[in-house]
Amino acid sequence: MKPEFDTDKSIYLQIAESIEDDILQKNIEEEAQVPSTNQLAVMYRINPATAAKGINMLVNEGILYKKRGIGMFVSSGAVEKIRSKRRASFYDKYIVPLLDEAANLDISKDEITDMINEVRKK
Amino acid sequence: MAQVDTALETKKICKSYGSIVALEDVNLRFAENGIYGLFGRNGAGKTTLLDIISSRIFADRGTVACFGEDISKHPQIIAENCCYMPEKHYFPARFKVKKLLSYGKMAFSNYDKRYAEQLCLDFTLNADQTYGQLSRGHQSIFRIVLGLAARAAITIFDEPVLGLDAVARDRFYSELIEEYSRNPRLFIISTHFIEESADLFNEAIIIKNGKVIRQAPVEALLSNVFYVSGKSAKVDVFIQNRTVMSCQTVNDLKTAVVKGDLNAETRSPGLRFSPLTIQKLFIHLTNDQSEQEQLR
Structure with missing residues (x-):
């Protein structure tokens, strides 16, 4: 879980993304239980309805599912679902800002490619 | 009922x-x-x-x-x-x-x-x-x-x-x-x-x-208001026909608080969009001075 929220984004989205991060990084395995709405609300000092909105978003996407009377669990296949969803937004979220900043700094495409190849070698 | x-x-x-x-x-x-x-x-x-x-x-x-x-x-x-x-x-x-x-x-x-x-x-x-x-x-x-x-x-x-x-x-x-x-x-x-x-x-x-x-x-409250900033001339063009809550100018640079949905805005070169915090929105809504600026 991330310790604090950023101010530039809706909190329910950050709740959902933070749980997704934990699933992608295997901090929470598939079929394992995730924190409850109330646990999240108390931990972050946020309204339980906000925490529920973030959790419900993941339920609607099939990433979490509810076991009646027990709590919320990670669906099997959740990792793949999150990956394909995030791949779709990778270009807008990471490449576009990268190229914007590169343009500000006058870094050419070749230089960027060199940097990426350099990292890959390590 | x-x-x-x-x-x-x-x-x-x-x-x-x-x-x-x-x-x-x-x-x-x-x-x-x-x-x-x-x-x-x-x-x-x-x-x-x-x-x-x-x-x-x-x-x-x-x-x-x-x-x-x-x-x-x-x-x-x-x-x-x-x-x-x-x-x-x-x-x-x-x-x-x-x-x-x-x-x-x-x-x-x-x-x-x-x-x-x-x-x-x-x-x-x-x-x-x-x-x-x-x-x-x-x-x-x-x-x-x-x-x-x-x-x-x-x-x-x-x-x-x-x-x-x-x-x-x-x-x-x-x-x-x-x-x-x-x-x-x-x-x-x-x-x-x-x-x-x-x-x-x-x-x-x-x-x-x-x-x-x-x-x-x-x-x-926060979803229908945002900041737009950049060169005054560019910001002025952008805020034409929009509801502006307040404006701040430093030399040739301008930041305006505008009504509208930030997520619906498309990227525009030379202009920067960003959300307000609730505290800033409160100040803009309840500060009588900012209203006067708006009327000017």
Whole structure:
């Protein structure tokens, strides 16, 4: 879980993304239980309805599912679902800002490619 | 059909003190379960509103309904269901905290004595001190303890964190959420600590010069306003035909607060878009100076 929220984004989205991060990084395995709405609300000092909105978003996407009377669990296949969803937004979220900043700094495409190849070698 | 989940509803409430209008046509609805934040500048009418809905004072015009009953005709409905912790309180200074807390059971039918004792420990409130010996912060804590442990269907706190340090404020926020999760009910809380408390609320109510200017979830308030900044000439083109709440210019650079949905804006070279914080939005909405700038 991330310790604090950023101010530039809706909190329910950050709740959902933070749980997704934990699933992608295997901090929470598939079929394992995730924190409850109330646990999240108390931990972050946020309204339980906000925490529920973030959790419900993941339920609607099939990433979490509810076991009646027990709590919320990670669906099997959740990792793949999150990956394909995030791949779709990778270009807008990471490449576009990268190229914007590169343009500000006058870094050419070749230089960027060199940097990426350099990292890959390590 | 009436909404069954409404705990409190005000209709066209007006209140004046001599020639000063304290409240004008206040229409508000509070659900049975929810935490509502009441924001407003000093003198905006927050305390007057809370005094009226808790039957401490009477409105000149308009009605307050509590669980569907007019409180002027059925005053017992407020006595039975509402715990109001006003900012100005008149607890006897010579009484010890534990004695005052022992009266809780008489005043509030759901009062939980054990919970009150636990809260005293959590907030390091010494129950053997007299009320008069308490510091300003600990007087606030006393009101918090009494208000939470009363477990009233409607709990109203006027400035509960006044004089509290950052640790005690944080403890109050976490205790409020925990208690609300355990025993959902209606909380109405006025505060000047907008930014740090905003995430607690189902809805925020902003009151200005006696009028309610906003009642909506914080996220909804923030979703239809944003900053645009860049070169003055470019910003000016962008803000043509848009509602501008305020503008700031430094040399040839301009930042404007514009109404609209930030997510619907497409990237535009040379212009930067960013969201407002709730505190900044509050300042823009309630600062009379920014309104004058807008008129110019």
